[in-house]
Amino acid sequence: MNKIWVLIVFICIVYGVISGNTEELVSASLNVPKDTLELLIKVGGLIIFYNGLFQIAIDSGLIKKVSKYIYPITRLIFKDISKDSLVHEYISANIVANLLGLGIASTPIALKALTAMKEELQDKNKPSKSMVILVMMNISAFTIFPLTILSVRKIYNAKINIELIPLFIIISFILTVVSIVIVKIWGKEYE
Secondary structure (H helix, E strand, O other), X not given: OHHHHHHHHHHHHHHHHHOOOHHHHHHHHHHHHHHXXXXXXXXXXXXXXXXXXXXXXXXXXXXHHHHHHHHHHHXXXXXXXXXXXXXXXXXXXXXXXXXXXXXXXXXXXXXXXXXXXXXXXXXXXXXXXXXXXHHHXXXXXXXXXXXXXXXXXXXXXXXXXXXXXHHHHHHHHHHHHHHHHHHHHHOHHHX
């Protein structure tokens, strides 16, 4: 991956010099660290805030109550997870976080679920099908209210298009279903 990034940077520098945009190239490369730090501070605050809220929801038992309603769905997807396990609670928290559109904040919860799953497995060197499905669900992030996308658009003063929300919902649902189906069909090596 490092070689790819070096190649991309090299191509950009060569193109900038050939096209006569050397001044803009130098200016942009000097502004990258500042822009990156600003983005990290703005988005990092969102991540910390949402993670704190979800940890409170887990500690207060709210997620445990919600997980009882989610269990009929998760039972179909995660066959080796019991209803009362901590893993199911983390999976439910991850699903709720993704439904609320907190994709970035749901990743630490997914990591906790994966760690708990790994502890429950007999063969700890090989990922289970449930682990792969959880990773795919976390990446595809089916959302009903894309809060992270709207928050980032607000940070950069972009117009918040309410008419895009149904499109986000449909696309994230299709992506999640397709990713689960792919793992179920071609994930024979994880059984």
